[in-house]
Amino acid sequence: MSAVMPTDPVAATAATRRPKPLSERLRYLWYLSRRSPLTLLGVAIILMVLVMIVAAPWIAPYNPDKVSLTSRLLPPSAAHWFGTDEVGRDLFSRVIYGARASCGAAFMIVLISTAAGVLIGCFSGVVGGRVDTAIMRLMDVVLALPALVLAMALAAALGPSLFNSMLAVAIVRIPAYVRLARGQTLSLREQVFVKAARTYGASPFYILRWHILPNAMSPIIVQATLDLGGVVLIAAALSFIGLGAQPPTAEWGALVSSGRSYMLDQWWYATFPGLAILITAMGCNLVGDGIRDMLDPRLRGR
Amino acid sequence: MMTGLSLERGHALAIHNLSLEFPTFSGAIKALDNVSIDVGKAEIVGIVGESGCGKSVTTMAATGLLPKGRYDITSGSVSLFGRNTLAMDDGELQDVRGKVVSTIFQEPMNALNPTIRIGKQLTDVIMRHEETSLPDARRIARDILADMLIGEPERVMNLYPFELSGGMRQRVLIAMAFSCKPGLIIADEPTTALDVTVQAVILRLIQNRARRTGTSVVFISHNVAVVSQLCDRLYVMYAGRIVEHGATRTVLEAPQHPYTQALLRCLPERVAPKQELEAIPGAVPSLLHPPAGCYFQPRCKEAVDLCRSRSPRLAGAEGQQVACWRRGVASETSGQEGRQ
Amino acid sequence: MAITRIIFPRLILLLFVVLGVAIITFTISHLIPGDPARMIAGDRASAETLENVRRNLGLDRPVVEQFTIYIGNLLQGDLGTSLRTNRPVAADIRTFLPATLELGTVALFIALCLGVPLGVLSAVYKDGPIDQIARTVSVCGISMPVFWFGLILIYVFYAHFQILPGSGRLAMGIVPPERITGFLLIDTLLQGRFDAFCSAVYHLILPGFVLAFANMGVITRQIRASMLDVLQEDYIRTARASGLRKGVIIFNYALRNALIPSITLLGLALGDLLYGAVLTETIFAWPGMGTYVVTSIQTLDFPAIMGFTIVASIGYVLINLLVDLAYMLADPQIREV
Numbered sequence: 020m021s022a023v024m025p026t027d028p029v030a031a032t033a034a035t036r037r038p039k040p041l042s043e044r045l046r047y048l049w050y051l052s053r054r055s056p057l058t059l060l061g062v063a064i065i066l067m068v069l070v071m072i073v074a075a076p077w078i079a080p081y082n083p084d085k086v087s088l089t090s091r092l093l094p095p096s097a098a099h100w101f102g103t104d105e106v107g108r109d110l111f112s113r114v115i116y117g118a119r120a121s122c123g124a125a126f127m128i129v130l131i132s133t134a135a136g137v138l139i140g141c142f143s144g145v146v147g148g149r150v151d152t153a154i155m156r157l158m159d160v161v162l163a164l165p166a167l168v169l170a171m172a173l174a175a176a177l178g179p180s181l182f183n184s185m186l187a188v189a190i191v192r193i194p195a196y197v198r199l200a201r202g203q204t205l206s207l208r209e210q211v212f213v214k215a216a217r218t219y220g221a222s223p224f225y226i227l228r229w230h231i232l233p234n235a236m237s238p239i240i241v242q243a244t245l246d247l248g249g250v251v252l253i254a255a256a257l258s259f260i261g262l263g264a265q266p267p268t269a270e271w272g273a274l275v276s277s278g279r280s281y282m283l284d285q286w287w288y289a290t291f292p293g294l295a296i297l298i299t300a301m302g303c304n305l306v307g308d309g310i311r312d313m314l315d316p317r318l319r320g321r
Numbered sequence: 322m323m324t325g326l327s328l329e330r331g332h333a334l335a336i337h338n339l340s341l342e343f344p345t346f347s348g349a350i351k352a353l354d355n356v357s358i359d360v361g362k363a364e365i366v367g368i369v370g371e372s373g374c375g376k377s378v379t380t381m382a383a384t385g386l387l388p389k390g391r392y393d394i395t396s397g398s399v400s401l402f403g404r405n406t407l408a409m410d411d412g413e414l415q416d417v418r419g420k421v422v423s424t425i426f427q428e429p430m431n432a433l434n435p436t437i438r439i440g441k442q443l444t445d446v447i448m449r450h451e452e453t454s455l456p457d458a459r460r461i462a463r464d465i466l467a468d469m470l471i472g473e474p475e476r477v478m479n480l481y482p483f484e485l486s487g488g489m490r491q492r493v494l495i496a497m498a499f500s501c502k503p504g505l506i507i508a509d510e511p512t513t514a515l516d517v518t519v520q521a522v523i524l525r526l527i528q529n530r531a532r533r534t535g536t537s538v539v540f541i542s543h544n545v546a547v548v549s550q551l552c553d554r555l556y557v558m559y560a561g562r563i564v565e566h567g568a569t570r571t572v573l574e575a576p577q578h579p580y581t582q583a584l585l586r587c588l589p590e591r592v593a594p595k596q597e598l599e600a601i602p603g604a605v606p607s608l609l610h611p612p613a614g615c616y617f618q619p620r621c622k623e624a625v626d627l628c629r630s631r632s633p634r635l636a637g638a639e640g641q642q643v644a645c646w647r648r649g650v651a652s653e654t655s656g657q658e659g660r661q
Numbered sequence: 662m663a664i665t666r667i668i669f670p671r672l673i674l675l676l677f678v679v680l681g682v683a684i685i686t687f688t689i690s691h692l693i694p695g696d697p698a699r700m701i702a703g704d705r706a707s708a709e710t711l712e713n714v715r716r717n718l719g720l721d722r723p724v725v726e727q728f729t730i731y732i733g734n735l736l737q738g739d740l741g742t743s744l745r746t747n748r749p750v751a752a753d754i755r756t757f758l759p760a761t762l763e764l765g766t767v768a769l770f771i772a773l774c775l776g777v778p779l780g781v782l783s784a785v786y787k788d789g790p791i792d793q794i795a796r797t798v799s800v801c802g803i804s805m806p807v808f809w810f811g812l813i814l815i816y817v818f819y820a821h822f823q824i825l826p827g828s829g830r831l832a833m834g835i836v837p838p839e840r841i842t843g844f845l846l847i848d849t850l851l852q853g854r855f856d857a858f859c860s861a862v863y864h865l866i867l868p869g870f871v872l873a874f875a876n877m878g879v880i881t882r883q884i885r886a887s888m889l890d891v892l893q894e895d896y897i898r899t900a901r902a903s904g905l906r907k908g909v910i911i912f913n914y915a916l917r918n919a920l921i922p923s924i925t926l927l928g929l930a931l932g933d934l935l936y937g938a939v940l941t942e943t944i945f946a947w948p949g950m951g952t953y954v955v956t957s958i959q960t961l962d963f964p965a966i967m968g969f970t971i972v973a974s975i976g977y978v979l980i981n982l983l984v985d986l987a988y989m990l991a992d993p994q995i996r997e998v
Contacts, residue, residue, distance in 0.1 A: 293809030
């Protein structure tokens with residue numbers, strides 16, 4: 020499959036690169052990161068967030084849901100690094116646990132929209148003809164609309180919950196991936212190895228499964244990575260306006276929303292969860308930019 | 322080392338022992354190795370060699386056009402009408418370019434700004450270097466376009482580049498290069514992207530205008546046939562080194578270096594009908610890890626042990642110099658000691 | 662004419678988009694898990710009252726008929742009646758739209774004024790300290806949760822330093838000018854109300870900056886990327902080889918061409934702006950469409966939500982059409998053929 024030469028530059032570099040020994044590749048990554056310290060910072064942030072997600076019970080000093088009416092709205096201190104909320108829950112622990120809901124939601128959104136987008140896009144590209152035209156026109160219509168307003172309307176209609184808001188955001192993001200996947204499919208369909216497969220009688224679904232999908236995936240995965248930072252923000256924003264995670268859940272957007280009423284006197288309540296959103300989104304965006312720069316053939320090898 | 326044939330007439334451009342590297346992740350690419358080129362006043366000099374051999378890098382380094390911070394000059398000097406361009410700052414280089422030395426690049430498709438009318442692009446350059454009003458600048462531009470055999474120059478000046486054919490665009494670029502009467506023109510493969518029929522016309526335009534105005538020209542091409550029609554002298558480059566140099570006729574009629582000989586044998590014009598065309602076996606060596614000794618040695622039929630261990634240096638009589646151990650009086654290049 | 666050839670399919674797409682939005686909003690309002698009649702009538706309403714409400718809303722008719730009526734009403738500019746304010750949604754939107762447009766315009770202006778020069782500098786001094794700073798600022802903008810940034814600025818400048826107002830469009834004591842355009846900056850000047858004008862400007866600073874900051878990041882990144890592309894074009898090399906001054910090359914030869922691809926992205930950025938405006942307005946109690954729609958969401962006022970969606974979508978599509986036109990006018994290759 021290494022003979023693929025898709026038109027997309029990202030895919031082209033990924034497909035034509037010869038395998039190099041791991042040490043060489045790591046050294047190359049290190050060389051690139053040194054030239055862009057910001058990317059390295061992004062990697063560090065993402066690692067930190069991953070640790071928070073996996074090891075929340077061990078890092079968090081308190082149970083995030085434990086109410087303690089004697090210690091309400093305490094300012095940051097050695098005992099409560101980020102202070103406490105209106106019912107005395109430890110905000111540091113809630114922010115740590117919040118990574119699960121916030122980042123989990125963002126990840127699910129990207130996963131759902133990518134999976135659906137790839138399926139529809141590859142199907143459309145392989146089938147072609149009127150079905151393809153109909154699907155693509157529909158996608159054009161959806162793409163022409165302001166995605167987030169649509170997601171808000173959809174989430175409102177589905178009823179406020181973290182799952183529904185995830186679904187709403189995922190649905191409006193599908194068309195972009197459909198387009199990308201269809202473009203990949205169309206260019207792959209003309210490749211010699213696909214034509215060859217057709218001549219020896221492979222079924223369209225065999226071709227789709229074994230020839231198109233594996234080769235179309237890499238640019239789509241890159242795009243999904245690039246989108247992750249934005250999605251973290253959107254998920255948090257929907258929770259903030261009350262469409263996503265509902266208050267008792269430790270989710271960053273919902274935490275900022277609850278902290279909002281206390282902003283003027285208890286600044287720490289909304290500040291720290293918001294900071295977590297900012298830093299996480301920043302980590303994703305920095306790494307996304309880094310990946311794009313690394314794959315940019317004009318910047319490589321310099 | 323060699324200075325040369327044209328000293329008595331004074332130099333337009335004198336590049337002396339220029340070595341240049343591009344630092345990369347995997348190490349330094351030694352793009353130029355002890356390159357020396359002299360261009361006399363009103364002289365037309367050609368540089369030939371395969372693509373990637375350092376022709377363009379040489380002239381772009383001399384005019385400060387290489388991307389800053391991406392290369393290191395490890396030795397050598399450049400003198401443009403007696404002024405050291407390597408020591409100039411941005412402002413000085415901007416004053417020199419266009420006024421003292423102009424460059425015509427290949428690929429006329431993208432060499433003009435697609436969103437600006439031809440006339441403005443020409444007058445911008447003219448008014449940058451000459452104290453003229455806009456109407457005067459437009460008159461100068463019109464005259465020079467007419468001189469480039471462009472009919473209706475007034476109309477052409479109001480067009481956008483995409484409305485012109487490749488040949489027309491190249492004429493506009495040549496007009497732009499000549500517009501401020503520079504002392505030296507660098508023509509970097511100016512006809513490579515054009516139809517064969519247009520090529521000859523463009524070459525004549527450059528040649529005539531240069532001869533008439535006493536402008537020196539450095540003509541860069543991978544095509545020996547093209548260069549031979551125009552140039553007084555030739556430099557043959559291979560993998561960042563000058564391998565042969567001499568008067569055009571001498572080099573063409575009695576090439577000394579095996580590379581030059583091979584290059585000439587590849588020309589269809591020079592081979593008798595029905596005889597098989599030759600190709601040079603192998604490929605240009607990587608400048609990241611160049612071969613030991615003479616760079617042409619891996620592809621050379623005549624290579625001996627000496628060629629594989631030590632680099633030959635350009636040597637020979639005034640009329641023709643060659644860097645080859647198998648051609649008499651070569652001695653080792655100074656720049657090669659100290660490297661493995 | 663090439664332009665009509667390009668515009669015509671887009672107008673057709675526009676028709677489909679409008680129809681599409683109508684279908685989507687109609688479907689959404691009819692897929693709501695809850696019963697809108699129950700919502701209006703309240704939990705304790707009798708079956709009879711419920712039936713009456715249903716009949717009044719036309720909910721007892723077949724779906725297709727309901728849709729035809731819906732489309733017919735839309736074409737007449739009737740977006741239904743808000744359940745919360747009991748006023749026509751269209752009238753509500755007319756009331757709140759100018760405030761949003763004013764905020765959005767000011768924010769876009771600030772974002773362009775800061776973002777374009779930053780992007781240019783960043784590209785010209787690539788990998789230098791200026792570039793690192795510009796990239797950091799732009800990544801901060803792109804990654805900034807707008808709603809949180811607004812809260813922080815309110816805390817710092819309103820609560821702590823008490824130098825800027827944190828909510829509303831005018832100070833409490835100032836009588837709003839008579840409504841002519843709905844744009845306070847224009848209305849106050851038309852009526853010579855300089856006190857109100859200053860107050861309006863004063864109130865625009867924080868929300869304007871918050872909304873601008875996120876968009877500035879996007880603009881900086883876009884301008885930087887297209888400038889980097891353009892700067893390595895052959896015609897820039899030609900300009901350099903002709904000795905044109907650096908400033909002339911950057912602004913007259915490169916930026917011009919870099920802006921052309923950026924125009925289309927600007928149209929898409931308006932979507933972000935719209936969404937950011939919703940959040941910013943919520944934070945700053947800005948009496949615009951955003952506050953209106955968020956309140957509607959919180960009170961499950963579906964006619965209002967769908968009305969907003971329709972107006973926002975059509976506005977977005979129209980603006981993108983205009984942006985595409987601007988793109989064609991900016992590119993001589995399309996304009997002159």
